[in-house]
Amino acid sequence: MSQQTNQQLEISEPSVMAGFVAVLKRDLMLAYRRKSDLLNPLIFFLMVATLFPLGVSPEPAFLAEVAPGVVWVAALLATLLSMDGLFRSDYEDGTLEQMLLCPQPLFLTVMAKVLAHWMMTGLPLTLMAPLLGVMLFLPGEGMTGLMLSLLLGTPTLSLVGAIGAALTVGLRKGGVLISLLVLPLYIPVLIFGTGAVQAAVTGLPLVGFLALLGAMLVLGIVLAPFAISAALRISVSG
Secondary structure, X not given: XXXXXXXXXXXXXXXXXXXXXXXXXXXXXXXHHOXXXXXXXXXXXXXXXXXXXXXXXXXXXXXXXXXXXXXXXXXXXXXXXXXXXXXHHHHHOOHHHHXXXXXXXHHHHHHHHHHHHHHHXXXXXXXXXXXXXXXXXXXXHHHHHHHHHHHHHHHHHHHHHHHHHXXXXXXOOOHHXXXXXXXXXXXXXXXXXXXXXXXXXXXXXXXXXXXXXXHHHHHHHHHHHHHHHHHHHHHHHX
């Protein structure tokens, strides 16, 4: 019996990881084919930084002071803009129901989809952030804090946003509801992310802010997949 159990574990573990990788590759390929969905958050991110000086003040000193908050708010809204389509296409073509019936653990499938979403949205926003920092006259000392805070914060935004997307996937116009559900949960990430950049600019230690962002990310990785899975089951069964 013990030998059979060991053999089953040896067979099941690679199959579970193979399913995770397959879902990740599938979502990345679909995102690459829908280039408009891929570019919209990046264009929105760039437009906010471009229009903000025109609508408020073009003074370099003022822009340098508000740059951390502007970049973080733009990243938050750009991430939120892309959350509505995370599960909607799978729900409309019936793929989501098959995922729920599949023997593959649903929380791993969800993690693969959230990881693909972050790779196609959060990671490009993080890489583009220094350009926006330069446009907003952010001091060079703050670039490291900006990159590190976004690198830790944007995955948390994707994980929390996926909960709202899962709860509203069965609704025709769920974008507004996602905003109402998710924005209050985004506030701690926004506060600590902006604080990390401001600390880096002023020369203060930013390890505490990064530690808090990392703690929220770990908490999201542990708890969010189960919450997303439960929300998807409720939405599909309802």
